[in-house]
Amino acid sequence: MLIVHKYGGTSVGSLERISSVASRVAKAKNSGNDIVVVVSAMSGETNKLIEFAKHFSDNPSKREMDMLLSSGERVTSALLAIALKEVGIDAIAMTGRQAGIKTNSFHTYARIESIDPKAMQKEIDSGKVVIVAGFQGINENGAVTTLGRGGSDLSAVAIAGALKADACEIYSDVDGIYTTDPRIEPKAKKMDYISYEEMLELASLGAKVLQNRSVELAKKLKVKIVAKSSFSDAEGTVIGEENKNMEAVLVSGIALDRNQARVSLRDVSDRPGIAGEIFTKLADEQINVDMIIQNASSNGLTSLGFTVAESELARTKEIIDNFDHDIGGKSFDSDICKVSIVGIGMKSHSGVAATAFSALAEENINIEMISTSEIKVSMIIAQKYAELAVRTLHSVYKLDA
Amino acid sequence: MLIVHKYGGTSVGSLERISSVASRVAKAKNSGNDIVVVVSAMSGETNKLIEFAKHFSDNPSKREMDMLLSSGERVTSALLAIALKEVGIDAIAMTGRQAGIKTNSFHTYARIESIDPKAMQKEIDSGKVVIVAGFQGINENGAVTTLGRGGSDLSAVAIAGALKADACEIYSDVDGIYTTDPRIEPKAKKMDYISYEEMLELASLGAKVLQNRSVELAKKLKVKIVAKSSFSDAEGTVIGEENKNMEAVLVSGIALDRNQARVSLRDVSDRPGIAGEIFTKLADEQINVDMIIQNASSNGLTSLGFTVAESELARTKEIIDNFDHDIGGKSFDSDICKVSIVGIGMKSHSGVAATAFSALAEENINIEMISTSEIKVSMIIAQKYAELAVRTLHSVYKLDA
Numbered sequence: 001m002l003i004v005h006k007y008g009g010t011s012v013g014s015l016e017r018i019s020s021v022a023s024r025v026a027k028a029k030n031s032g033n034d035i036v037v038v039v040s041a042m043s044g045e046t047n048k049l050i051e052f053a054k055h056f057s058d059n060p061s062k063r064e065m066d067m068l069l070s071s072g073e074r075v076t077s078a079l080l081a082i083a084l085k086e087v088g089i090d091a092i093a094m095t096g097r098q099a100g101i102k103t104n105s106f107h108t109y110a111r112i113e114s115i116d117p118k119a120m121q122k123e124i125d126s127g128k129v130v131i132v133a134g135f136q137g138i139n140e141n142g143a144v145t146t147l148g149r150g151g152s153d154l155s156a157v158a159i160a161g162a163l164k165a166d167a168c169e170i171y172s173d174v175d176g177i178y179t180t181d182p183r184i185e186p187k188a189k190k191m192d193y194i195s196y197e198e199m200l201e202l203a204s205l206g207a208k209v210l211q212n213r214s215v216e217l218a219k220k221l222k223v224k225i226v227a228k229s230s231f232s233d234a235e236g237t238v239i240g241e242e243n244k245n246m247e248a249v250l251v252s253g254i255a256l257d258r259n260q261a262r263v264s265l266r267d268v269s270d271r272p273g274i275a276g277e278i279f280t281k282l283a284d285e286q287i288n289v290d291m292i293i294q295n296a297s298s299n300g301l302t303s304l305g306f307t308v309a310e311s312e313l314a315r316t317k318e319i320i321d322n323f324d325h326d327i328g329g330k331s332f333d334s335d336i337c338k339v340s341i342v343g344i345g346m347k348s349h350s351g352v353a354a355t356a357f358s359a360l361a362e363e364n365i366n367i368e369m370i371s372t373s374e375i376k377v378s379m380i381i382a383q384k385y386a387e388l389a390v391r392t393l394h395s396v397y398k399l400d401a
Numbered sequence: 402m403l404i405v406h407k408y409g410g411t412s413v414g415s416l417e418r419i420s421s422v423a424s425r426v427a428k429a430k431n432s433g434n435d436i437v438v439v440v441s442a443m444s445g446e447t448n449k450l451i452e453f454a455k456h457f458s459d460n461p462s463k464r465e466m467d468m469l470l471s472s473g474e475r476v477t478s479a480l481l482a483i484a485l486k487e488v489g490i491d492a493i494a495m496t497g498r499q500a501g502i503k504t505n506s507f508h509t510y511a512r513i514e515s516i517d518p519k520a521m522q523k524e525i526d527s528g529k530v531v532i533v534a535g536f537q538g539i540n541e542n543g544a545v546t547t548l549g550r551g552g553s554d555l556s557a558v559a560i561a562g563a564l565k566a567d568a569c570e571i572y573s574d575v576d577g578i579y580t581t582d583p584r585i586e587p588k589a590k591k592m593d594y595i596s597y598e599e600m601l602e603l604a605s606l607g608a609k610v611l612q613n614r615s616v617e618l619a620k621k622l623k624v625k626i627v628a629k630s631s632f633s634d635a636e637g638t639v640i641g642e643e644n645k646n647m648e649a650v651l652v653s654g655i656a657l658d659r660n661q662a663r664v665s666l667r668d669v670s671d672r673p674g675i676a677g678e679i680f681t682k683l684a685d686e687q688i689n690v691d692m693i694i695q696n697a698s699s700n701g702l703t704s705l706g707f708t709v710a711e712s713e714l715a716r717t718k719e720i721i722d723n724f725d726h727d728i729g730g731k732s733f734d735s736d737i738c739k740v741s742i743v744g745i746g747m748k749s750h751s752g753v754a755a756t757a758f759s760a761l762a763e764e765n766i767n768i769e770m771i772s773t774s775e776i777k778v779s780m781i782i783a784q785k786y787a788e789l790a791v792r793t794l795h796s797v798y799k800l801d802a
Contacts, residue, residue: 061486064480067478067496068476074471075472078465079465082457083457085458142498
């Protein structure tokens with residue numbers, strides 16, 4: 001089997017940790033697999049380099065930031081190759097360029113355009129463990145680019161896709177994806193398997209493990225991800241394609257997003273296009289609107305509610321104030337949160353949402369907004385009920401069973 | 402004018418120092434010159450990375466060491482570009498690869514094979530200051546290589562040659578080349594000009610400024626070097642081609658090498674080839690022999706003396722012991738040093754050496770070995786007379802005038 005391993009910053013955060021990773025990789029190689037390893041910079045290193053740059057400029061050149069930041073992953077990859085050779089495993093460190101990773105030219109948030117796996121494949125075929133500096137590639141002019149947040153995960157998934165690897169194991173300090181946040185519900189269980197679609201909807205549960213961009217890419221390239229801990233030998237969670245067994249499971253997990261604020265607009269002129277104008281203006285300012293509800297119009301007036309990230313509420317308020325002549329009344333509330341139940345099984349089962357509504361009602365939790373998709377039901381509730389709601393839903397769907 | 406600047410580790414040893422270098426480069430650029438800057442890693446950085454590698458292996462893979470060590474210069478080049486842009490100077494950071502530097506494949510001590518200056522020239526023509534990560538290039542397979550000790554100086558001189566620059570200014574924490582070591586002779590004077598040949602012979606005086614490999618390359622490429630301090634605005638020393646004025650100066654400088662040991666062999670069989678056998682064996686063991694003298698043979702026996710680096714005396718002794726059947730007596734002495742007087746003017750003036758011998762004799766300093774070249778006279782004397790000999794010679798040739 002050909003397995004891609006990816007180790008994040010905390011997994012390679014010290015020389016001792018790199019030794020530990022070398023042992024893990026050596027064991028995987030010695031059990032007969034071909035191994036490609038993608039590494040992040042040692043934790044703290046990237047932040048240190050950013051601080052260095054900020055010493056000189058509040059807005060440093062992005063092209064130069066990429067040359068600066070890409071150095072951290074190179075250091076880790078070289079050190080891991082040296083550590084592996086010392087334990088008798090032949091290994092070769094490769095930069096993004098040497099691994100054949102071509103990106104577009106959007107420095108600091110480039111997208112991978114293609115991977116030519118020939119150079120990696122040649123080293124794999126000669127029996128070597130290939131260690132690739134994550135987070136980086138080169139553009140058509142040969143300039144170094146970086147992939148932005150979660151970039152090493154993207155490198156790993158893209159490389160696994162290009163090499164048609166059997167799996168892409170993403171190592172972090174968390175041993176998998178849980179049915180909900182264990183800090184809120186200690187009975188939360190680690191999932192054995194979850195579909196790409198569910199993982200995308202449960203983003204907040206996977207936030208410390210891998211980002212949505214990587215899951216989307218894995219889905220597109222049909223790369224099987226295994227989220228594991230580099231600090232234990234626990235099994236981890238497989239993230240892969242939907243399968244038949246999954247439909248038997250109504251709900252896979254409960255996600256909580258506290259970083260939400262609600263905007264309520266009453267008595268909005270029901271002239272055509274007013275909602276469009278408001279949301280266009282928000283989009284122009286890069287403010288991401290999550291849930292939107294609009295009530296049926298009466299008397300030529302309508303009411304409009306939506307949520308934005310709590311951190312963007314102030315900017316949102318400024319924009320809304322410009323529409324005062326079209327809006328009768330408005331309120332802003334950041335004391336709310338979003339609780340979501342996610343599960344592939346919902347597709348073919350009715351009544352899943354009703355169960356949630358009843359369960360929350362029994363606890364006297366008022367649902368302020370609802371939005372549903374094929375595999376998710378999200379509810380806005382008062383912030384103070386966040387933990388109670390998560391535990392109630394976790395229990396009613398028997399996720400602790 | 403097109404000027405190449407090179408800043409060593411102490412010159413870019415902190416963020417404040419990098420700011421100071423940015424000011425200096427900005428001033429040079431604003432006075433109407435085109436500037437290319439070659440930078441070393443921040444001082445301490447390379448040693449830190451070497452320590453990291455040694456944590457894993459006593460003999461780390463050289464290919465991986467190159468990927469590791471080349472990262473330090475990349476960091477400095479990106480930071481300096483960011484600092485320059487902030488003070489309004491357009492700048493672009495380039496790796497060795499991007500600057501077109503191709504080397505052979507001897508990792509950790511590669512030699513530059515060619516420089517394609519087109520990419521640098523294009524950026525210069527567009528008005529940018531080009532900042533090149535020193536010490537590195539790529540080989541024909543695209544692997545990163547480094548150039549060994551003094552590598553950034555080599556990068557700078559080679560780039561100056563490829564771009565046909567008007568000068569290559571090498572900045573360090575020393576403001577030029579002195580007529581002798583000022584710690585021994587406080588009257589030592591900074592030279593305004595010195596020829597490549599003299600500089601090569603005075604290696605020990607330039608040791609903290611630039612290495613012989615760089616001087617040799619500059620001589621070959623006819624690159625004018627200016628050795629300057631990045632900590633002051635002093636003029637520095639020009640190292641260039643021999644010129645007519647120079648012949649008027651008999652002696653340019655006095656060098657002292659304490660790292661010497663003398664081997665004396667008596668009653669050596671005068672059979673053909675014995676000296677050759679000894680020196681071949683030493684060369685096989687990578688022991689560099691400096692001075693050699695052999696006395697005329699008598700009674701089929703001869704005496705042979707030579708010097709090696711003090712640090713290699715123990716290994717030399719082992720080798721000599723294997724020739725015991727051919728050698729009547731032997732002695733080893735590390736309490737010696739080598740004093741050299743160097744000057745282009747010697748070529749056309751006789752009596753220069755005689756002046757040295759008389760001056761030392763007057764101080765009762767016994768000269769144990771002598772070797773001469775066209776522009777140098779080297780003398781082995783007892784270590785205890787080192788400083789006295791240097792001051793005596795410095796004075797007798799009026800270098801303090």
